Amino acid sequence: MKIFYVTFFLTLNFLFSFSSQNRKVLIIGIDGTRSDAFQQANTPHLDALLASSTYSYDSWHTGITWSGPSWTTILTGVQWNKHLVTSNSFSNHDFLNYPPFPTLAKQLYPNLNCSIVAEWDPLVDNITNAGWNHAVKVPDTGNWPTADSAVVELQNPDIDLLFAYFDKVDVTGHTSTFSPSNPLYISAIQDVDSAVGRVLNALYARPTYSSENWLILVITDHGGKNFGHGGNSNEERHIWWMASGSVVAHQQINQADPGTYNCHLNNVYDSTCVNFALLKSSPTHPDIAVTALHHLIYESGINPETKPEWNLDGKSWLLNPSEVNEIAGENVSVYPNPVEGELTVRSSRFTVENKISLELFSVDGRKVFSSIPVSESMKIQTENFAKGIYLLKAGSVSKKIVIE
Numbered sequence: 001m002k003i004f005y006v007t008f009f010l011t012l013n014f015l016f017s018f019s020s021q022n023r024k025v026l027i028i029g030i031d032g033t034r035s036d037a038f039q040q041a042n043t044p045h046l047d048a049l050l051a052s053s054t055y056s057y058d059s060w061h062t063g064i065t066w067s068g069p070s071w072t073t074i075l076t077g078v079q080w081n082k083h084l085v086t087s088n089s090f091s092n093h094d095f096l097n098y099p100p101f102p103t104l105a106k107q108l109y110p111n112l113n114c115s116i117v118a119e120w121d122p123l124v125d126n127i128t129n130a131g132w133n134h135a136v137k138v139p140d141t142g143n144w145p146t147a148d149s150a151v152v153e154l155q156n157p158d159i160d161l162l163f164a165y166f167d168k169v170d171v172t173g174h175t176s177t178f179s180p181s182n183p184l185y186i187s188a189i190q191d192v193d194s195a196v197g198r199v200l201n202a203l204y205a206r207p208t209y210s211s212e213n214w215l216i217l218v219i220t221d222h223g224g225k226n227f228g229h230g231g232n233s234n235e236e237r238h239i240w241w242m243a244s245g246s247v248v249a250h251q252q253i254n255q256a257d258p259g260t261y262n263c264h265l266n267n268v269y270d271s272t273c274v275n276f277a278l279l280k281s282s283p284t285h286p287d288i289a290v291t292a293l294h295h296l297i298y299e300s301g302i303n304p305e306t307k308p309e310w311n312l313d314g315k316s317w318l319l320n321p322s323e324v325n326e327i328a329g330e331n332v333s334v335y336p337n338p339v340e341g342e343l344t345v346r347s348s349r350f351t352v353e354n355k356i357s358l359e360l361f362s363v364d365g366r367k368v369f370s371s372i373p374v375s376e377s378m379k380i381q382t383e384n385f386a387k388g389i390y391l392l393k394a395g396s397v398s399k400k401i402v403i404e
């Protein structure tokens, strides 16, 4: 009976994995969140992603710090001098030449399933085109409707891309100031983090999660100063960014300000305001679309960063194949399994230099253990964990563990 159950389960997994591709992307957009305030706020759900992320608390806005042009750059992978959106009216956009990235992905993979869930109607109205299979306008009444809608999307076994957008931090900044010393602003960031936690739990609870390769991107569009934004001050331009998954390096990037394209005379942008050498190594807005796109179309061998027809401005932060394959399933041994007490995980690839993350998730998606082993053998004490099935992730390798 047990053998039948296991066989059935594996067969089910096998079928699901062929109903859509296993490379998938979740983008969490949090409007108007200053880097200093984000670092100060208590955000356990987002912080839990850091160990498996390429991330920066020192990312700099390189365009116009209004929401319209910012999110357009994030979703098209090009600066405003190409997509031509300069305000929240989204007028004059050139989505014919520079469409939101799902349209580009579908040129190669027409069956990709892409959803957007957002609290800001103009974003959905303007950014939504044929590239999105499903667009959900969520009433701007708090974070939970957005989280709930995102959870519904993540329950679709075939989903390949979800962009979930939270507005509350920006709204709070406009009504009570964008400032790390404003408790209402900090509290709004913490509330969004709780909502994001709900979304992440739904992701980890997917029945097919262990056979999927998710890249999670979290980004804000701009900071703010006093009651607004739109200018070029450090408070408005200093932002943060994270990309979490087994396909990116696990590192923090501290990067100096590369300058801005929003430095123009008579509507002609002045490129002398941008330090292009620094821009090349800085994590910036267009990188989100390019990195997400790269992950979704990875099997095609095409790097969107250098595809001439697309003419994108962003960089891909995916590791190159030799780095991703640094750890293979047969190179990780786990024993005993089932385990009662001490669990040993071994791999010759566990070294200080490799920085491979080791994580244990319960079936409901909670991360119960996380570490970066610095030597070949890692011991995990399981006495305090509830009995049941767990998912162990070592870099890009996943294994099911039973704790008794």
Ligand SMILES: [Zn+2]
Binding pocket: 031, 032, 066, 067, 068, 070, 170, 221, 222
């Ligand atoms: Zn905004």
